[in-house]
Amino acid sequence: GQNIDQPTEMTATEGAIVQINCTYQTSGFNGLFWYQQHAGEAPTFLSYNVLDGLEEKGRFSSFLSRSKGYSYLLLKELQMKDSASYLCAVTDSNYQLIWGAGTKLIIKP
Amino acid sequence: GAVVSQHPSWVICKSGTSVKIECRSLDFQATTMFWYRQFPKQSLMLMATSNEGSKATYEQGVEKDKFLINHASLTLSTLTVTSAHPEDSSFYICSASVPGQQTEAFFGQGTRLTVV
Numbered sequence: 001g002q003n004i005d006q007p008t009e010m011t012a013t014e015g016a017i018v019q020i021n022c023t024y025q026t027s028g029f030n031g032l033f034w035y036q037q038h039a040g041e042a043p044t045f046l047s048y049n050v051l052d053g054l055e056e057k058g059r060f061s062s063f064l065s066r067s068k069g070y071s072y073l074l075l076k077e078l079q080m081k082d083s084a085s086y087l088c089a090v091t092d093s094n095y096q097l098i099w100g101a102g103t104k105l106i107i108k109p
Numbered sequence: 110g111a112v113v114s115q116h117p118s119w120v121i122c123k124s125g126t127s128v129k130i131e132c133r134s135l136d137f138q139a140t141t142m143f144w145y146r147q148f149p150k151q152s153l154m155l156m157a158t159s160n161e162g163s164k165a166t167y168e169q170g171v172e173k174d175k176f177l178i179n180h181a182s183l184t185l186s187t188l189t190v191t192s193a194h195p196e197d198s199s200f201y202i203c204s205a206s207v208p209g210q211q212t213e214a215f216f217g218q219g220t221r222l223t224v225v
Contacts, residue, residue, distance in 0.1 A: 033214075042115075042202050042216035043153070087152065097143075097214060101152040 002026045004100035006088050011106045012078055020073045020086050020103045028093020034062050034073045035087040037102065043087055046073070075105075083107045111137045113205050115217025122193055122224055130188045130220045132203030138183035139205035143214070144176075147200040159186040193224040 004024045012018040024032070031050040035043035049055055049064035049071060061074040073086055088100040112135040122128050132142055140161045145153040157178050158166040165178035177189040190197055200221055204214040 040200070040219075040221065042219045044216075045214075097155075099153045099155075104150075 002092065002098050004088055004090060004098055006086075006100045006103045008101070009104045009106065011108060012075075014078055014080060014107055014109050016078050017074065017076050018078060018105065020075070020088075020105065022071045022073070022088035022100055024069050024071070024088070024090045024098070024100075026090050026092045026098055029066060030091040030093065030095055032062075032064055032071050033089045033091075033097070034060075034071075035089065037085045037087055039084075046086075078107050080107050080109070111135075111205075111215045113139075113203065113215045113217045115203050115220055117220060118218055119221040120223070122222070124194055124224055125192055127189055127191045128193055128222060130190075130201055130203075130222075132186045132188070132205075132217050134184045134205050134215075137205075139186075140183060142180060142186040142203055142205045144178060144186075144188050145202045145204065147202060147219075153202065156188075161186075190222065193222070195224045198222055198224045 006022045033048050034046040036046050037043040047055055047062035049062050052064055052066055054061055054063045059076045064071045085102040085104050087102045089097045114133045114135055116131045120128055142159040144156045146156050147153050155168050156171045159178045159180040161180045161183050167173045175191055180186040200219050202219040203217040206214050
């Protein structure tokens, strides 16, 4: 079966750095996405990785290792507004998006 | 980026009635749209794939007669929750990708359905 695992909840301090991990087992791979979702709102796109390595975009970076079926989202200089759920999603061989359950990130002052 | 508009943002209806949710791609033609349901503190669950001009493909466990999907044009897909019950109360979200581009999915704003 297809499976995406990420921690249910994480807590971090304002100004700090946090890494949210995602491991996946899917039938084929055509890219990995990270989305941010605030409560009651639709997800918003953060990053897309299809090749191994680190993609940096401002305070957010995303890493992918296809051989390990592993990705992480790195958030630097955390701000209170970063409190949200972070969803990992993988596109399989049929280009269908498989979603992880999401990681709820709580930022404390 | 491409824009997907979903309407209404929230709706309250009586048990037994039907509710229609619209999903429009505003600046691109979407041959395929996706409908998700999300219960509190849970991830997105794909309900069905809506294909323009043909029948929708439903995920296992989703009642096609209860959740009617119509994709009559390249820019509009509708989801009708028929004979709604309180357990159908959820957050419904549609998404679409730009054809030929295997990149991000663009989401509608979502619809909060409450059945009383």
